[in-house]
Amino acid sequence: MAAAIEAARTNAHIDIIIAERLDRLGKKILATGNGRCNFSNINASVDNYYGNDSNFTAWCLKRFTVNDTVNFFNQLGVFPKEEEKGKLYPFSGQASAVLDCLRNEAERLGIKAVTGFHAVSVGRRKNAFIIEAKDGRVLYTDRLIIAGGGCASPSLGSDGSCFELMRTLGHRVSELAPALVQMKTDTSAIKGLRGIKVNGLLRLIQNDRYIAEDEGEILFTDYGISGPPVFQLSARLPFNNNITASIDFMPEYSPKEIYDILEYRRDNLSYTTMENFFSGLLNKRLGNLIARRVGIEKLSFNVGGLDKQLLWSIASVIKDYRLEIKGTKGFENAQVTAGGVLTSDFDDKTMESRLIKGLYACGEVLDIYGDCGGYNLQWAWSSGRLAGKSAAEAMM
Template sequence: MKKTLAIIGGGAVGLTSAIHAYNMSKGNINIIILEKMDRVGKKILATGNGRCNFTNIYATYENYYGKDKFFTKYFLDRFSAKDTIDFFYNLGILHTILEGGKVYPYSEQASSILDALRNKIDSLKISVKTEFEVKSLNIKKDKFKIISSKGESILADKIIFATGGCASQNLGSNGSGIKILKSLGHTCTKLTPALVQLKTPPEKVKSLKGIKITGNLKMYSNNNFLKEEYGEILFTDYGISGPPVFQLSTLFARYNNLIGVIDFMPNFSEEEVFKILKDRKKILNYTNMENYFNGLLNKRLGNIIAKNSGIEKLSFLVKDLTDDILKNMANLIKNYKLEILDTNGFNNAQVTAGGINTDEFDSKTLESKIIKGLFCAGEILDVVGDCGGFNLQWAWSSSYVCTEACVKSMI
């Protein structure tokens, strides 16, 4: 009799695992995908702003964070970005490589990726059970009894557990899988939203709400420089958003007392900014602070810089600016400090930093050391990647390796 592999979670890992399992077993095992939502792969549709940045040609283990810094290396070596591109090519997806090595389907539609996976799964006649939210697992005599929230049950010989993390719950993953694994003896590191907007003291950003600037964001923890990113930064009423913020947001999970420092004029040194400001004092000596930053900085930003440099009223005359005030302004323009209070929560996050402890899994097969026959992959584990296609690459790489090991143990 054919053995049954149950894949819990029909996301990036689950869908690819099903295809690999079919190919690797040459159709000699039963495969069933159990998905809590009404459709599989909902999150894939939202990736890359609807374009699905499905891998990154520069992906290495250095793009990933977790308790074990090197954990992803083996999996990325076994199933690399090139393997991902080839895998999807064989499902009809031509790719395009954009800035920073980000890879998208040539159609620039995330739905292409999901449709390619779904069409293949349909063609292989793999069973997909949607609206099946796994609530618990019972293990009896080498068999798993998988019980849904509606009380239905399914028996399986092996399990690939791929329920994702806690980010963007409306798209499916709500941490329920993590709870189940914990109930079976696994442990979990601290869970923090990542690739997400950051909260700062509102009074430092509120009046800048809606402004987009292209600048540099540096992150410090206890005065130690950590990392910097350049790009478009958006101010909101609670904090900051935009690609550099998302990229640096993974630091929040790992460091205390984070301070973000924005450089609004990254093409100039502080001395050059001071010289520019001094020049403007001469050029604009006929007007007041209302007009001083016009053409240099966003007007509202200029007002904040003036205010924070001790100028109470915009009626202050430009000709009365002292060198000390100008130096202060230059310093603020180059180093606008924002205390990072929090992230903007799991519902707004793209991924989860933290997860089920990776040292509880075989580092070459991803089989649980606690529950034999159960394999885990993807975001549920304590692995989080940078922004730019790295998180999906982790899903594809871990899916391939764990499916190979799982199928080998079944045939």
């Protein structure tokens, strides 16, 4: 929609059609930001993006900046609200406001929407593109912008079919993987923790090195872990092997401070058993798992029996609780697709294909994805507007 709006604003003498496979436009927007639409982030820069060549985003993010996004939506009525870590939301807290303003503006500009149009093939006749839908309907156009997203959350429209369309046009598509998604872990390490939420520092470790970290609420599930830091760090999982997660359950304290806290508890609670030792410090069920990890199998173990070595072991497990990553919850649950149509076959100044004149691509269909926190929608707006502007200018 942003591409179509920018095209219509740039050149009033062209007919613009949005072809959408679902029965209405922009369904995914309603689901973003837990229904609040985290539509951008004031910190967005090239460093927040991944792909074979993340520098591809540089020119586009400079041409259509975060400020441009804020102004674009503010002009259409969506007043911005900045929240933690630079995340931007509509002040009203409703994703529907973002979708409504885009739809109203598209309508005002005379942009036509053809819904229920599932494009399954694209061909060329002379200089025109012929797009055929599953139900046999056909559209002809001089310029074509592919903005069909990736494979993440297919129930919201993006079923990966645009990768196939791009392949038939001769474009290469890199390996695909789900990102911004829950992580599956070794379940024995989280047995009994299902439903527990803790505040912690999550780290990813590869070859004994921390490669990323984020702090926040971590939710334990029957398959692994979820929550904001998990989604955030899952951006680093695609195409990276041998990654282990580590949780620091008391990031505010050093190992020595935790040792002192534990020693104090041991001395004051020496009359009780391990079953009660963590109560009031950590979640009880988590405490039981930590006890097991340091070799205390029986919860009837007397607290008074915790020697120096055991206290240090407990402190170090609290600071560094290791979980083997076994995968992710897949495209069905992912917010974005890592990988996509190779950007090396596109001009970063226009988003036009280097292989086929008049063909453009933008957003998630390209081999670019961003961190969690408004960066992916910012990329969709920036690249969409650049593609729309370029395509419309080429028809002047």
